[in-house]
Amino acid sequence: MTFRQFAFNNVIRNKRLYAAYFLSSLFTVMVFFTFSIFAYHPALRGTGMHSSVTKGMNISAGIIYVFSFFFILYSMSSFLQSRKREFGLLMIQGMSMKQIRLMVFLENMLIGFFATLGGILLGVVFAKGILLLAENVLIIESRLPFYFPTKAILSTFVSFIVLFFFISLFVTYVLRSKKLIELIKGNKMSKGEPKANIFLTLLAVLLLGIGYTTALLAKGMMIVVVMIPVIIVVIVGTYLLFTQLSVYIIRKLKKKESIFWFKTNMLLFSDLAFRMKDNARTFFMVSIVSTVAFSAIGTLFGFQTVLTSNIKNVQATTxxxxxxxxxxxxxxxxxxxxxxxxxxxxxxxxxxxxxxxxxxxxxxxxxxxxxxxxxxxxxxxxxxxxxxxxxxxxxxxxxxxxxxxxxxxxxxxxxxxxxxxxxxxxxxxxxxxxxxxxxxxxxxxxxxxxxxxxxxxxxxxxxxxxxxxxxxxxxxxxxxxxxxxxxxxxDYEIYEIMKFYGPILFVGLFIGVVFFVSAGSFLYFRLYMDLDEDKQKFSSIAKMGLTVKELKKVLTRQTAILFFAPIIVALIHGAVALTALSNLFEFNIFKESVMVLGVFLIIQIIYFFIVRFFYTKQIQAVI
Incomplete structure (x- = not known):
């Protein structure tokens, strides 16, 4: 077996862990490719409205590309953390750190290559449907016939191969500093149960309270003035919420015997307290990324309502x-x-x-x-x-x-x-x-x-x-x-507005969806990084009398906290942001806000049940 075959087999053996990374990367490539199809479409060449659509798609593709870099970088970091022990064993058997870095490089390039090809292939398959959708959403008078997007294929392929190449180089460089003892012990090296600093805990409550109050009480143009300070305060408050306040609450609950010793709560709280330091970073990242998605799409729908409603309010007759x-x-x-x-x-x-x-x-x-x-x-x-x-x-x-x-x-x-x-x-x-x-x-x-x-x-x-x-x-x-x-x-005035606003809405919707899918992938990575450890833990507990029903209950609660803690925080952030937007325009967009936030919540609930089913199935298989 050659070294390249060894790297390929490693990817196949770790297909469960790589699945979310591969599918998320594939989806990101497909979205980038979709924007490229519009950017190079012959019917959108020229000036005026068509030119603005093309520019919008190019800008959006750039945003997706930059975000993809950080998303894939985070994903690879998660994989490296989960494979420390594997790397240590390989070093004991004689593999050098240089060979391990080369193996990781080849694995990442392999996944990147097939994710890029798969994204382009899916984009071509669904291109006609996407073009038909765009004709209605973008309100383009001329038809958007299907064409074979040669330029879009080449630009997407080259862009993402280059992206995966540089990320592969970066992650292999990160491996240099790892010691053998650290790799062998892997995730068993406990970072200790985190302790909450009472000052930082109170600061988290204070910062979030100040941020929310300022955003909700500001009126008119004052909202624009306080927007940047409020965003900074809420971001810092959110980080402290997960790293300090959540730890403080868990420790308080653990001290209450009526709660901690009730049925399987001991398993739940002990596990949460032990992992909180690692989960806090993921929670923070997911909540911020999700808030961006909620706020962006909610703002776009709200602004559309403001524009069209103002016309209807002024002119009630046809x-x-x-x-x-x-x-x-x-x-x-x-x-x-x-x-x-x-x-x-x-x-x-x-x-x-x-x-x-x-x-x-x-x-x-x-x-x-x-x-x-x-x-x-x-x-x-x-x-x-x-x-x-x-x-x-x-x-x-x-x-x-x-x-x-x-x-x-x-x-x-x-x-x-x-x-x-x-x-x-x-x-x-x-x-x-x-x-x-x-x-x-x-x-x-x-x-x-x-x-x-x-x-x-x-x-x-x-x-x-x-x-x-x-x-x-x-x-x-x-x-x-x-x-x-x-x-x-x-009707014609609204048509003209939507003709201009359609591309903005179309672009914003796609970017928001990409952000939300990425946030879901972060949660998937965090959950499955601990799968082997959970298998070992629950296998041992099952020998002491843990029933299948109790196992499912513990896993459901554990997964629910992981999936919904950051999303609930993001929903609250998004609701405050959209309320502030209502105050800015002095226009009630409550209906639009509930619709946008509700749709995202429903998607997250569906995603939770799917992931919980397969995760529970994996744990049950070893009991």
Missing amino acids: FSYKAYEPENEKQNVEFINKTLQEEKIKADSEHTVMSYYEIANDKILITKESDFNRFASLIGEKQIDVKDGQVIVVEFEGTNFGQTTELLDETVKLDTGVILKPKEDEVIYSRALPATDSYYIVSDHDYDELPKPIEKQSFYAWQVKSGKEKIMGVSEKIYDHIERHEFTSV
Whole structure:
């Protein structure tokens, strides 16, 4: 058997440990290759929107590549830790450290080579499906036909072979400092049960409390100012949470006999306390990486909601027209009605003249009850009753910059000398009129008594009842004839936003998924590094009377803590981050936050049950 064959057989023998590393690397290569397919796609060459898609994919591929380096480096470090004893035995049998480094180098290059080929092959197999998905998500008008991505294959292959080569060199260099006695004892060399420093334990609670409180209480642009300090404080607090606070809690629980001596809790807590120092680093890394994934995807979905909702809040009707140029008003309205008629689109319409008055050195809309009710009825909102002498403040449903409070402090003066004072308990929310700020409603009688307005604007609105499938085509025809700042089609405006935002969302989703898969792989590595030790331990305990049912219970708890402790911390971090984002935009994205965090939690639960099943099966096999 040659030395190369020996290295190859080593990989085959350790296929269980290498499986997660290989599959995660394969997935990373496939994602990088996917971005390369878009970057080199003939249909996306050129300028404008297609150019921005290509640039986005190239930047994303770069982010994935850099992250892959650190991910694979961490993975290899885990394997070296788990194989210390094996290296020591090989040295006793006459293998030099130089040969061991060469063996590790060959093994890593072998795995890297097949992971790269496998990732490219899977990418080619699923390329057509990914391109079809991209046509819808990216909202690209032209089709993205399948093509054989020669350039993408070459760039991906070369990039990852080079990456695996340098990582292989690095990890072999790390082996230099290992002594024979350290290698022989391997993982049996106890680092001792870690002890919690009371000062650092309190500091962990204090830092996380300060970080959370600052993030949740900051408003508006102050969130941007405190963002970097809060991130640093929370990261340090998270590290201390796992290295100090968790140790402190476990030691306290161990001292409570009613808990520690209850059934199989002794096995659970003893094992946790012994391994906490090593697990703490993994927990910290997984929680931070997962938080990045949660926050990135949650932010992207939240920002998408903010953009589209603001348009819907300002323009509640399907089409609207503001006559900024009165001389063209009549012919433009006739053109809109004629186009709707030609396309056989049925729509209800209303018209009003919006009057603006100077109040507190600002231009404020004041409308009358009858006009407001006509437009409220058009969009299906409840009509209101405004009595003479009464003034109602309508608050804008979108981002509020405090104008409602200002209007409540002001008054409306009629020509007759009567002063109308708004009441705080009479503020309403409505999308009936296209106002980007709060405004007043008065009775028809009081409206006639108002002084001359400083500005008037003619406004038309159409609410489509049938023929909605033709809205996009009709919108394009009207936009070709009327200026965009005058005519608005809500569906078309949202389409235009998503056309620009689609690539960002697509890219962010892929990167977030890569981060989350990598975090899951870290947990897998940590669990399976201790498999041989667990086999030996539970085999010995089984001889003392541990039943299969009790074994499963202990393993389930042990695996659950490993999988969910960092994820729960990450979910809390993500929830705070997304709440701060809501405060920044002054827009509620609770629904989007719950959806994103919930999906990731469900994926983690499924992953936990799969890993627990195979892990328990491995332990049971030796009992």
